[in-house]
Amino acid sequence: MFFKPLSSTMAVMAETRLHVIARVFFSCLFACMLLIVIAGIAQHTYSEVFMYSTLALLWWHFTFAKRQVTFDLQSQQITIKISSLYLLTQQVIPIRNIAALQLRSRASSGNGGRAYELLIVMHTQTEPLKFEFGGLYQMQSLGKQIADFCNIPFLNQLD
Amino acid sequence: MQYSQLSKQYKFINPIGLPGQLRIATKRHYFCKVSCFLGLIPLCASVLMALTLDGNQQFFYQAVVALLLPTVILLGLCQHYLVLDCATNQRFVQLQLLGYCCKKNNCESLQSTELILLHNVNDRSQYCMRLNGTSYMIGTLVDASELVLFISQNFNITAREQVTDFPTIHTLDTHALATSLAESGSQSISTIDIPDSNSLHEHKANAKQKNTIDSPSMFIQPLWQVRIGFRLLYPLPFILLFCFSMKFIGGL
Numbered sequence: 001m002f003f004k005p006l007s008s009t010m011a012v013m014a015e016t017r018l019h020v021i022a023r024v025f026f027s028c029l030f031a032c033m034l035l036i037v038i039a040g041i042a043q044h045t046y047s048e049v050f051m052y053s054t055l056a057l058l059w060w061h062f063t064f065a066k067r068q069v070t071f072d073l074q075s076q077q078i079t080i081k082i083s084s085l086y087l088l089t090q091q092v093i094p095i096r097n098i099a100a101l102q103l104r105s106r107a108s109s110g111n112g113g114r115a116y117e118l119l120i121v122m123h124t125q126t127e128p129l130k131f132e133f134g135g136l137y138q139m140q141s142l143g144k145q146i147a148d149f150c151n152i153p154f155l156n157q158l159d
Numbered sequence: 160m161q162y163s164q165l166s167k168q169y170k171f172i173n174p175i176g177l178p179g180q181l182r183i184a185t186k187r188h189y190f191c192k193v194s195c196f197l198g199l200i201p202l203c204a205s206v207l208m209a210l211t212l213d214g215n216q217q218f219f220y221q222a223v224v225a226l227l228l229p230t231v232i233l234l235g236l237c238q239h240y241l242v243l244d245c246a247t248n249q250r251f252v253q254l255q256l257l258g259y260c261c262k263k264n265n266c267e268s269l270q271s272t273e274l275i276l277l278h279n280v281n282d283r284s285q286y287c288m289r290l291n292g293t294s295y296m297i298g299t300l301v302d303a304s305e306l307v308l309f310i311s312q313n314f315n316i317t318a319r320e321q322v323t324d325f326p327t328i329h330t331l332d333t334h335a336l337a338t339s340l341a342e343s344g345s346q347s348i349s350t351i352d353i354p355d356s357n358s359l360h361e362h363k364a365n366a367k368q369k370n371t372i373d374s375p376s377m378f379i380q381p382l383w384q385v386r387i388g389f390r391l392l393y394p395l396p397f398i399l400l401f402c403f404s405m406k407f408i409g410g411l
Binding site: 038040041042044046049050052053054056057060061080082084086088089091092093097099100102104119121122124125126127128129130153155157 | 280281282283284289325326327377378379380381382383384387390391392393394395398399402403405406408409410
């Protein structure tokens with residue numbers, strides 16, 4: 001996902017075109033396979049039908065699940081919504097309570113530290129909020145853009 | 160201040176060489192120890208196989224043991240330290256093996272060493288020390304301040320802190336800190352905590368000025384929790400109903 005300013009006070013995190021095309025392609029492919037199975041569903045046992053239903057659930061989330069991140073400077077809020085036609089989870093972060101945006105290498109990435117994550121450090125709580133993860137240059141660039149847009153400090157102290 | 164006077168002894172500090180030299184374990188030191196520990200697993204398995212099997216298979220596992228054993232022993236004995244040396248006024252990294260010191264690498268003057276007292280990233284109520292680009296988890300603010308003060312005073316390194324006015328880094332007033340630490344334990348805790356609480360008050364004051372008071376007790380939950388896993392299953396009953404009705408209709 002990349003940072004996309006919509007106006008001087010509003011920005012979102014948008015999916016890349018390649019990401020969208022790949023998702024639509026595999027979603028259609030998966031849907032066709034499911035339709036072929038459902039066409040002959042009368043011959044299958046109940047346990048097989050249950051298994052196909054679980055696969056259909058996976059297809060549902062693969063097709064509809066999305067993460068919406070909105071930066072609204074007017075309301076001074078960063079809203080992160082995860083939905084899959086219905087709301088799964090939501091996080092509303094007041095920008096005024098953000099102490100800094102911090103980049104660090106992920107603990108799970110091992111000694112090389114090739115994966116990095118952006119954390120939102122709050123004035124009001126001890127645990128930081130995980131925002132995004134990815135490669136070093138991608139995270140550095142994203143961190144700078146968000147920090148500039150929201151006017152918050154960006155910490156780039158890597159071990 | 161002496162190392163023995165600190166309230167805690169730290170595993171990442173090798174007391175051999177003090178007070179003239181301070182040896183602090185680097186990332187590579189821990190990498191060697193972890194590799195040694197992980198190497199023990201295939202070594203034990205190979206030893207077991209070499210004892211129980213026979214013929215060519217036994218020979219193969221004997222060869223594996225012969226390769227793994229020296230590697231694991233070497234990794235276990237390797238010690239890689241960042242050394243702060245008062246006598247030569249230098250900072251360097253050095254590999255040690257059975258007391259034999261290898262060549263000094265990355266020699267720099269002690270004064271150019273980065274020494275920062277800062278919050279732990281995962282839990283801001285805990286503190287850590289950043290020395291020459293590596294963070295060392297310490298614990299409470301008093302323990303972290305003591306260690307930073309010890310290194311700063313003994314090796315003449317300028318200490319800085321990122322605690323009072325996060326995320327800005329300021330130079331740490333070591334004299335004031337030493338005075339406060341010299342007082343009784345409970346008093347020192349309250350004295351050292353003052354800057355931290357001040358920063359919180361400043362933040363509150365700034366928030367009030369902007370007419371946007373956000374309660375410090377307002378806790379934002381992490382995005383992913385266990386209960387969200389159950390929400391993923393919400394469409395399943397409807398899909399099951401659809402599939403079973405399709406099966407029923409198809410069977411008519």
